[in-house]
Amino acid sequence: xxxxxxxxxxxxxxxxxxxxxxxxxxxxxxxxxxxxxxxxxxxxxxxxxxxxxxxxxxxxxxxxxxxxxxxxxxxxxxxxxxxxxxxxxxxxxxxxxxxxxxxxxxxxxxxxxxxxxxxxxxxxxxxxxxxxxxxxxxxxxxxxxxxxxxx
Numbered sequence: 680x681x682x683x684x685x686x687x688x689x690x691x692x693x694x695x696x697x698x699x700x701x702x703x704x705x706x707x708x709x710x711x712x713x714x715x716x717x718x719x720x721x722x723x724x725x726x727x728x729x730x731x732x733x734x735x736x737x738x739x740x741x742x743x744x745x746x747x748x749x750x751x752x753x754x755x756x757x758x759x760x761x762x763x764x765x766x767x768x769x770x771x772x773x774x775x776x777x778x779x780x781x782x783x784x785x786x787x788x789x790x791x792x793x794x795x796x797x798x799x800x801x802x803x804x805x806x807x808x809x810x811x812x813x814x815x816x817x818x819x820x821x822x823x824x825x826x827x828x829x830x
Contacts, residue, residue, distance in 0.1 A: 694719035723764035776807035
């Protein structure tokens, strides 16, 4: 495999929660600005948007047409709220584990009862460090690192 030099194009898809989470995150990780169309706005995707904003990503527009202006993530001063979004928690755990900074994710009471060990364990094997309630539940502190591949 060879790294892509540039990814460019347009793709029209119906509003979808899973795609919206990933589009927001990938746009925040890009080197240049992106324009996203027809995003699904719901409490879960708002949590992902808000966390990316707290990390330094700038957004303009609304959920019908949103411009994303990425910049290197900055260590947040406050814990990052995932609400009841397991997808936000799992995806952002992986992203944040790859940054050499300290972050804390927390959720509402329902999310705080959901186990996170299946996310924590492989990321720890790759080099990130985690502290979680009972080593399994939110709130969860992440000390990111340069991650190594595992098999």
